Amino acid sequence: MTTSNQQARESYRKGPVLLRGSQIPHETSDKRLLDTSQNSSWVHDDPWRVMRIQSEFVEGFGALAELGPAISIFGSARTKPDHPDYQLAIDAATMFVERGYAVITGGGPGVMEAGNKGAHEAGGISVGLGIELPFEQGMNQYVDLGVNFRYFFARKTMFVKYASGFVVLPGGFGTFDELFEALTLVQTHKITEFPIVLVGTEYWSGLINWLRDTVAARGMINPTDLDLFHIVDTAEEAVQIVADRADHIREAALAEPVEG
Numbered sequence: 001m002t003t004s005n006q007q008a009r010e011s012y013r014k015g016p017v018l019l020r021g022s023q024i025p026h027e028t029s030d031k032r033l034l035d036t037s038q039n040s041s042w043v044h045d046d047p048w049r050v051m052r053i054q055s056e057f058v059e060g061f062g063a064l065a066e067l068g069p070a071i072s073i074f075g076s077a078r079t080k081p082d083h084p085d086y087q088l089a090i091d092a093a094t095m096f097v098e099r100g101y102a103v104i105t106g107g108g109p110g111v112m113e114a115g116n117k118g119a120h121e122a123g124g125i126s127v128g129l130g131i132e133l134p135f136e137q138g139m140n141q142y143v144d145l146g147v148n149f150r151y152f153f154a155r156k157t158m159f160v161k162y163a164s165g166f167v168v169l170p171g172g173f174g175t176f177d178e179l180f181e182a183l184t185l186v187q188t189h190k191i192t193e194f195p196i197v198l199v200g201t202e203y204w205s206g207l208i209n210w211l212r213d214t215v216a217a218r219g220m221i222n223p224t225d226l227d228l229f230h231i232v233d234t235a236e237e238a239v240q241i242v243a244d245r246a247d248h249i250r251e252a253a254l255a256e257p258v259e260g
Contacts, residue, residue, distance in 0.1 A: 056154040060129075063147050064162045067125065069250060070102035071242055072159050074178050075111025075169030085169050086114040088199065091235035092167055093118025093126075099243045102127055104163055106155075107139045107146055111169045116142035129155050156181055164246035165195040167238050170203040186228050187221075195245040196229040197238045204231055 073093060079085050093103045093115045103119035105112035107128020119126035120142040128143035132150045139146045149155040159178065168179050179198075185191045198204045208231065216223045232238050 053151060053154060056149055056151060057157070060147055060149070060154060060158045063145065064127070064158060067102055067127065067145075067162055069100060069246065070104050070125070070127065070163050071096050071165050071167060071246070072104045072163035072178075073111065073115035073167045073169070074106070074171060074175050075115075076171035076175060077106075077108045077110040077112060078172070079110035079114070079170075081114075085111060085200070088235050089114035089169055090118035090121075092199075092238050093124075094122040095235060095239040096243060097122035097124030099239065099247075101164070101243065101246070104129065104159060106130065106174070107143050107148075109140060111171065113140040113142060116140055120144060129158055131155050152177075160185060160191060164249065165197070165242040167197050167199060167242055169199045183225075183228055187225055193245070193249045195242045197241050198229055198231045199233065199235075199238050201231055201233050 073089055075085060075089060079089075089111045096103055097119050102125035103115050104127040105115040107116070107130040112128070116126040116128055117140075126142055126144045128139050128146040130139050130146060130148040131152060132148070139148070147158070149158075156178065160182065166178070166182050168175060179196070182191075182194065182196055186194050186196070208226070211221070212223075212226055215221050216226065230241050232241065
């Protein structure tokens with residue numbers, strides 16, 4: 001295939017818009033929003049950009065408002081289908097569906113695809129929240145309900161607002177971002193009673209040791225902050241901890257008297 005044909009086949013998601021070939025931009029919307037180094041046009045552009053940001057929240061809220069209870073599964077986009085983490089994500093998603101939960105992922109490949117596959121094939125609701133990136137990942141084929149975002153902060157709001165808990169498999173910076181976002185929100189009581197489970201003792205142990213022996217030891221966090229999450233090694237353990245806690249929270253909320 002020639003270079004021109006390859007370019008014509010490449011696709012790029014910009015919110016609801018699909019771009020190909022010469023229409024693919026060199027910068028993402030996030031980068032343009034945050035970059036003020038080139039000229040002063042942002043003074044005039046940014047107020048209008050607020051309308052686009054608002055529309056992302058409106059579209060996300062509208063798409064997910066009737067989703068029902070759900071669990072977010074995070075992990076690397078680089079995880080291959082033959083890796084044990086891929087099958088673990090499938091198994092966890094399948095069990096969450098059996099417990100009555102939808103499954104939310106970032107909609108891309110790797111662990112995200114595995115989570116969506118498990119939910120889809122188990123007959124549950126498989127949700128993908130995609131993001132505009134310089135390299136197009138695309139929404140994986142197992143997503144039943146997909147929403148594409150330009151801005152990371154709008155997307156992260158949807159992950160937290162519509163999930164009853166997080167299951168975090170091994171991943172990179174994007175996975176760390178979501179993990180620490182959730183931990184910060186729980187620590188500061190912006191969200192409460194939110195179960196967070198890390199899967200893979202070997203992978204996460206170095207981070208946990210650093211948090212305990214360096215960060216907590218220097219007083220940067222409280223030692224009790226390490227109780228905000230659990231570490232497990234199996235899909236069964238992850239589902240049991242997250243779903244049991246989420247079930248308890250739902251039951252307590254339903255039992256509260258309605259003021260009127």
